[in-house]
Amino acid sequence: MEKITTTGLDLANVPRFTTRPPMHFVSIxxxxEQAxxxxxxxRELFVRQRSQTAHALRAHMAxxxxxxxxxxxxxATAPKRCRVYPASVAA
Known part of the structure; x- marks a missing residue:
């Protein structure tokens, strides 16, 4: 078995750790604020979804x-440039 030793550096840090507060609390x-x-x-979610939708539409059109x-x-002008096919042709 190895002998466990405590070095001088460890002993020098003991007072620092014993005087430090254990936790920091945040007010509720x-x-x-929650609202x-x-x-x-x-809002951030809607902006991300709007961007994803625009990129998907642009990719499908490409x-x-x-x-x-x-x-x-x-x-916004994309529907004017797209040709709409009747349901019988699309199937």
Missing amino acids: KTRA ACIVLKT EMGIIAAAGKTSI
């Missing part, structure tokens, strides 16, 4: 040979 958020956080997170520039305005 109010209902208004503001929820609104912010929900598969059909319709190239759309980056940005919201090119996606």
Whole structure:
């Protein structure tokens, strides 16, 4: 068995660890603060989903040979450039 030794460095750090507070506590958020956080997170989610939808639409249009520039305005005009087929032809 190895002998467990305590070096001088370990002994020098003991007072520092014994005087340090064990935990830091954070105050509880109010209902208004929680509501503001929820609104912010929900908005960020909607922005991400809007971007994902625009990228998906642009990618599907590119598969059909319709190239759309980056940005919201090119996606807004995309339905005008797409040709809508009757249900019997699409099937």
